Amino acid sequence: MKALLNVRNAVAALLVAGLLLLPLYSSLSGNVFVLTLFTRIVIMALAASSLNLIMGYGGMMSFGHAAYLGIGGYAVGILAQEGIGSGFIQWPVALAASALYALVIGALSLRTRGVYFIMITLAFAQMAYYVASGLSRYGGDDGLTIYKRSEFAGLINLSNRVQFYYLCLACLLSGVFLIWRIVNSRFGMVVQGLRSNELRMQAIGFPAKRYQLACFVIAGTICGLAGALLADNTDFISPAVMYWTRSGDLMVMVILGGMGTLFGPAIGAVVYLLLEELLSQITEYSGLILGPLLLLIVLFGRGGIMGLLGRFEGG
Amino acid sequence: MAEPLLRVDNLVRRFGGIVATDHVCLDVAHGELHAIIGPNGAGKTTLISQLTGHLAPHSGTIHLAGRDISHLAAWRRSALGLARSFQITSLLSDFTAADNVALAAQAHDGHSFRFWGNARKEAGLRKTARAALERVGLEGRADVPVSRLSHGEQRELELAVALATKPQLLLLDEPMAGLGVTESARMVKLLGELRKEVTIVLVEHDMDAVFALADRISVLVYGRVIASGLPSEIRQNEEVKRAYLGDQHVVVKHG
Numbered sequence: 001m002k003a004l005l006n007v008r009n010a011v012a013a014l015l016v017a018g019l020l021l022l023p024l025y026s027s028l029s030g031n032v033f034v035l036t037l038f039t040r041i042v043i044m045a046l047a048a049s050s051l052n053l054i055m056g057y058g059g060m061m062s063f064g065h066a067a068y069l070g071i072g073g074y075a076v077g078i079l080a081q082e083g084i085g086s087g088f089i090q091w092p093v094a095l096a097a098s099a100l101y102a103l104v105i106g107a108l109s110l111r112t113r114g115v116y117f118i119m120i121t122l123a124f125a126q127m128a129y130y131v132a133s134g135l136s137r138y139g140g141d142d143g144l145t146i147y148k149r150s151e152f153a154g155l156i157n158l159s160n161r162v163q164f165y166y167l168c169l170a171c172l173l174s175g176v177f178l179i180w181r182i183v184n185s186r187f188g189m190v191v192q193g194l195r196s197n198e199l200r201m202q203a204i205g206f207p208a209k210r211y212q213l214a215c216f217v218i219a220g221t222i223c224g225l226a227g228a229l230l231a232d233n234t235d236f237i238s239p240a241v242m243y244w245t246r247s248g249d250l251m252v253m254v255i256l257g258g259m260g261t262l263f264g265p266a267i268g269a270v271v272y273l274l275l276e277e278l279l280s281q282i283t284e285y286s287g288l289i290l291g292p293l294l295l296l297i298v299l300f301g302r303g304g305i306m307g308l309l310g311r312f313e314g315g
Numbered sequence: 316m317a318e319p320l321l322r323v324d325n326l327v328r329r330f331g332g333i334v335a336t337d338h339v340c341l342d343v344a345h346g347e348l349h350a351i352i353g354p355n356g357a358g359k360t361t362l363i364s365q366l367t368g369h370l371a372p373h374s375g376t377i378h379l380a381g382r383d384i385s386h387l388a389a390w391r392r393s394a395l396g397l398a399r400s401f402q403i404t405s406l407l408s409d410f411t412a413a414d415n416v417a418l419a420a421q422a423h424d425g426h427s428f429r430f431w432g433n434a435r436k437e438a439g440l441r442k443t444a445r446a447a448l449e450r451v452g453l454e455g456r457a458d459v460p461v462s463r464l465s466h467g468e469q470r471e472l473e474l475a476v477a478l479a480t481k482p483q484l485l486l487l488d489e490p491m492a493g494l495g496v497t498e499s500a501r502m503v504k505l506l507g508e509l510r511k512e513v514t515i516v517l518v519e520h521d522m523d524a525v526f527a528l529a530d531r532i533s534v535l536v537y538g539r540v541i542a543s544g545l546p547s548e549i550r551q552n553e554e555v556k557r558a559y560l561g562d563q564h565v566v567v568k569h570g
Binding site: 181182184185186187188189190192193196197199200201202203204205206207208211214 | 367368369388389390393394398399401405406407408409410414417418419421422423427428429430431432433434435437476477479480
């Protein structure tokens with residue numbers, strides 16, 4: 001068995017410690033912006049981690065994962081617009097809607113493999129995007145302003161920056177913990193086996209599709225939670241969060257951090273979004289630097305950041 | 316004779332204009348080791364794939380222990396006690412040897428919608444895995460990732476995985492493919508022991524192994540069974556000699 005103390009675990013622990021202490025730094029330095037930025041980063045890290053469950057562990061290359069951000073977000077936004085402000089209703093609806101979408105999309109998409117699977121998940125997400133654009137009652141293309149964040153009966157105040165940040169962080173850490181348990185469970189073994197060799201798994205007696213579909217639904221549901229958080233964070237939801245480039249961003253975070261590693265996607269989200277932020281301050285054309293950088297990582301750093309760190313261990 | 320364990324009736328499978336399986340009939344009795352031989356491209360793997368359910372036949376039937384399994388999904392056939400090894404080793408390469416076997420045991424231990432407990436720490440599964448690994452002589456390599464096993468060890472692991480599903484019928488697709496002389500000898504010895512426990516259908520190119528092990532042999536040429544019988548009968552069969560043993564035997568010896 002691998003030792004618990006290695007470079008990768010140390011980096012993950014450092015990341016968690018840093019995220020836990022961030023509000024302290026923010027209040028001491030008076031830098032409010034960093035807290036706002038990292039709230040968004042933590043939410044995207046949760047979304048990326050959920051994508052990693054199907055993409056990294058399950059081998060299902062979904063190119064439509066941002067759809068769940070939109071579905072979770074619109075569940076919160078639409079309910080708020082209709083006068084239902086309780087998070088105890090908004091959030092379960094966001095999760096249930098995401099799960100239902102994942103169930104339908106997954107059942108259809110999992111009939112295909114490889115490139116076709118990528119294209120069909122992309123197509124469904126674009127459909128969701130256009131449906132949202134057509135919701136004229138809820139802002140259509142322009143999106144929907146959420147005037148009041150989800151209310152949790154005074155237990156927690158989402159309008160308080162620090163409280164909201166810690167709520168997001170708690171969601172991220174619970175999400176990662178859940179994924180860790182799943183990956184090592186019987187279910188997780190089956191899903192990873194299917195990534196490796198579906199034919200073989202059928203031959204030893206596993207009905208492949210139902211396990212993949214269940215995994216697809218779990219990942220979608222977790223991402224739906226990220227969508228609800230994202231809507232509360234920006235007090236706004238628009239079709240743009242579902243656009244295919246957003247799905248691409250999530251994939252990049254996962255690949256950058258390291259597919260099929262527990263904390264890789266979170267690290268990928270931090271690095272990607274920080275780079276994006278820093279580069280956009282230097283130049284308007286941040287993509288010109290970010291693009292080639294990603295290309296280099298994909299070409300030479302197989303396994304992403306976690307893969308690079310793993311090499312220091314001399315394994 | 317009693318109901319055979321495996322009965323194949325007039326099985327047909329075409330690929331475009333080519334008839335890869337041409338009205339194949341085959342009976343395999345309980346406890347028998349039945350070898351299927353034939354030159355390259357004779358349709359041996361196509362036949363095996365139809366038996367395991369990875370390929371649908373165009374017509375004909377397959378019965379396992381009297382039950383019609385012609386149209387059952389592969390995983391259901393596995394549940395009924397049909398196991399296969401693959402010609403090209405197809406293990407789960409990022410898992411350890413023990414993981415591979417434990418997963419096969421898990422497949423036959425209820426459903427796997429269990430999301431919480433650590434599967435690698437389940438004593439029952441690990442015990443079954445260890446037993447199957449010991450059966451093929453790999454107990455010392457349990458925690459080695461498949462990608463670091465030698466080719467011979469991978470072939471043995473293939474067998475352990477199939478055994479862990481507690482099969483009634485074992486379909487072995489060229490278990491000696493790519494093995495060296497000593498490895499082959501070990502495999503023959505292993506199969507010689509396994510045949511006492513389980514019915515085996517063996518597809519193999521290595522004629523020495525086939526004639527040493529088989530109770531009966533069927534010869535497949537261009538998708539048809541041209542002869543079926545005891546090894547001594549097959550050796551004497553003129554049609555087999557002409558179609559297969561004559562020129563191909565040389566190739567096999569060199570391969």
